[in-house]
Amino acid sequence: MRIIAVINQKGGVGKTTITANLGHALQIAGHRVMLIDMDPQAQLTTSLGIFRLPTKGIDTVLLDQMPLEAVEIHTRENIVLVPAGSKLMEIEHLNDGGVDRATLLDGALQQENPEQDFILLDCPPASGLLSANAIMAADEVLIPVSGDYLSLNGVAHLLTTLKKFEALRSTTLHRWVVMSRFHLRRRLSKEVKSKLINHFPNKVLMTEIKEAAALAECPAVGRTIFEFRRTSSSAQGFMQLAQDLIERRTY
Numbered sequence: 001m002r003i004i005a006v007i008n009q010k011g012g013v014g015k016t017t018i019t020a021n022l023g024h025a026l027q028i029a030g031h032r033v034m035l036i037d038m039d040p041q042a043q044l045t046t047s048l049g050i051f052r053l054p055t056k057g058i059d060t061v062l063l064d065q066m067p068l069e070a071v072e073i074h075t076r077e078n079i080v081l082v083p084a085g086s087k088l089m090e091i092e093h094l095n096d097g098g099v100d101r102a103t104l105l106d107g108a109l110q111q112e113n114p115e116q117d118f119i120l121l122d123c124p125p126a127s128g129l130l131s132a133n134a135i136m137a138a139d140e141v142l143i144p145v146s147g148d149y150l151s152l153n154g155v156a157h158l159l160t161t162l163k164k165f166e167a168l169r170s171t172t173l174h175r176w177v178v179m180s181r182f183h184l185r186r187r188l189s190k191e192v193k194s195k196l197i198n199h200f201p202n203k204v205l206m207t208e209i210k211e212a213a214a215l216a217e218c219p220a221v222g223r224t225i226f227e228f229r230r231t232s233s234s235a236q237g238f239m240q241l242a243q244d245l246i247e248r249r250t251y
């Protein structure tokens, strides 16, 4: 089982889009997938077509020790969604408990040991306790970086956060970088790409996810790109990205 946190404290870089569509691509490639919505905005939950937000989700698992099975939703064959839940923001504000506050998710996953090939964690655009829980529970982090200059600054900040929590773990996290919202013809996107490859040798996945109208339209109808535009280049891109992750294909 590979537990991967899709993480970047910068907003709007494509974390949720990547979690939903990469998750579906991994399922199409024959894997069992669990997607956990760690963001109080619950956009992963709605992206998968659950528009009436369940009140109980990962929040109840973490705060009240509810079993995962009691809140998980079988959205598609071999794709289990653990929705956000209405109290998820409370985790961000926990005052007591020291380091234990950051290991709630790790504890829940270790105890329940869900039978999955991949668990993807969709993190909020913040570097607080929810992201800390994802970092502590994951084996790997997938960092989406969009093709604008500011997103490069954001990565430096994220690396500091990662190091801080990594110090509390017994193992280091494997880092992957995925280029997202990429504009093929924009010079800036190409510059960001070459900087990333320089900074993260053997970490930048081969396939960049391009900016595409179809991807932006998917969440409103609660479908993944494979249900919305199955033959599009974006769908192909996500299948390739899944293979990159499976075969560890990087620059």
Ligand SMILES: Nc1ncnc2c1ncn2[C@@H]1O[C@H](COP(=O)(O)OP(=O)(O)OP(=O)(O)O)[C@@H](O)[C@H]1O
Binding pocket: 010, 011, 012, 013, 014, 015, 016, 017, 018, 039, 043, 123, 124, 125, 180, 181, 182, 209, 210, 211, 212, 213, 215, 216, 217, 219
């Ligand atoms: N490759 C893409 N092409 C076109 N639109 C995209 C693409 N990736 C994301 N978007 C759109 O950009 C917006 C932000 O994307 P998304 O929600 O995936 O980012 P995020 O990092 O999860 O944001 P947040 O930090 O708020 O959780 C959404 O409206 C989404 O539909």
Ligand SMILES: [Mg+2]
Binding pocket: 015, 016, 017, 039, 043, 044, 122, 123, 124
């Ligand atoms: Mg998001």
